[in-house]
Amino acid sequence: MATSPEVAAVVITPEEFLEHWQGHRRLTRRVIEAFPEESLFDFSVGSMRPFGQLAVELLSMAEPMVRGAATGEWTELDRSGIDSREKVLRLWDESTRQMNELWPKIPVERFHETITAFGQYEGPTYDLLLYVVDNEVHHRGQGYVYLRALGIEPPPFWVRD
Amino acid sequence: MATSPEVAAVVITPEEFLEHWQGHRRLTRRVIEAFPEESLFDFSVGSMRPFGQLAVELLSMAEPMVRGAATGEWTELDRSGIDSREKVLRLWDESTRQMNELWPKIPVERFHETITAFGQYEGPTYDLLLYVVDNEVHHRGQGYVYLRALGIEPPPFWVRD
Numbered sequence: 001m002a003t004s005p006e007v008a009a010v011v012i013t014p015e016e017f018l019e020h021w022q023g024h025r026r027l028t029r030r031v032i033e034a035f036p037e038e039s040l041f042d043f044s045v046g047s048m049r050p051f052g053q054l055a056v057e058l059l060s061m062a063e064p065m066v067r068g069a070a071t072g073e074w075t076e077l078d079r080s081g082i083d084s085r086e087k088v089l090r091l092w093d094e095s096t097r098q099m100n101e102l103w104p105k106i107p108v109e110r111f112h113e114t115i116t117a118f119g120q121y122e123g124p125t126y127d128l129l130l131y132v133v134d135n136e137v138h139h140r141g142q143g144y145v146y147l148r149a150l151g152i153e154p155p156p157f158w159v160r161d
Numbered sequence: 162m163a164t165s166p167e168v169a170a171v172v173i174t175p176e177e178f179l180e181h182w183q184g185h186r187r188l189t190r191r192v193i194e195a196f197p198e199e200s201l202f203d204f205s206v207g208s209m210r211p212f213g214q215l216a217v218e219l220l221s222m223a224e225p226m227v228r229g230a231a232t233g234e235w236t237e238l239d240r241s242g243i244d245s246r247e248k249v250l251r252l253w254d255e256s257t258r259q260m261n262e263l264w265p266k267i268p269v270e271r272f273h274e275t276i277t278a279f280g281q282y283e284g285p286t287y288d289l290l291l292y293v294v295d296n297e298v299h300h301r302g303q304g305y306v307y308l309r310a311l312g313i314e315p316p317p318f319w320v321r322d
Contacts, residue, residue, distance in 0.1 A: 010171045011272050012287050017172045020291060045206055046309030111172050126173050130181060131319075134298050138318060141302025148207030157299060158292075
């Protein structure tokens with residue numbers, strides 16, 4: 001296969017990255033749904049934050065990170081009143097739509113430019129984006145333990161559709 | 162900045178991917194080290210697998226996945242006798258060295274070729290590699306909960322050096 005070195009040095013394209021991330025976000029949505037309403041903001045293990053709080057953190061990072069990468073505007077999630085599973089899921093779906101709209105607006109060269117996210121985190125854009133995805137996978141893994149401790153079978157990790 | 166569409170469509174290069182992964186693996190190593198010897202293979206929450214068993218699963222996937230992607234040979238980890246923190250850490254460091262050696266041998270076009278990993282998981286190579294990294298982050302997040310439940314402060318998530 002004849003490819004130039006530049007073309008070949010691609011592990012993942014922007015379209016593939018977004019699809020990979022939205023696959024994770026579909027799974028995280030199922031984990032949020034799997035929590036009983038009364039446990040989402042009340043239950044945890046080892047004095048950690050309940051999964052509802054972790055989900056709000058994820059909401060505060062995902063769409064705002066994509067918006068910042070695309071536009072240079074860094075917004076803060078208004079966390080007031082996000083106190084039910086239904087509200088978390090509604091914001092989750094709104095973020096999904098906005099991320100899909102904003103993503104193609106990230107200039108392709110931006111991924112390797114150094115930016116300062118949220119006015120304080122400096123790094124190459126691809127690294128900051130990976131951090132947000134990894135942070136989601138990290139906290140969702142913690143949600144799996146909470147669900148197991150509640151006697152609930154979590155959704156399968158490998159299903160992303 | 163003048164870049165061709167092909168060059169620009171890069172979120173992450175192979176070198177960046179390996180460094181990102183090894184950063185995660187350095188953190189996971191610290192999580193393994195943070196477990197008291199007696200808890201690594203005995204303690205868990207919600208009837209899940211202890212973190213030692215999860216670490217052995219990670220060992221069985223990381224280096225063998227890179228070897229398979231580089232050479233087409235799929236090897237199985239010999240799990241017998243991996244029953245102490247010291248042995249897990251020794252195998253971890255051996256994997257680190259081997260992954261660094263094998264990685265540059267993955268032909269660049271391979272990342273977007275469809276392969277069958279371990280004789281059963283079919284997908285584009287980049288997707289299979291991401292799965293292995295995500296699986297590590299997922300299980301390590303569970304290890305954080307185990308450590309907190311043991312009253313141990315886990316290593317900071319954002320430190321990767």
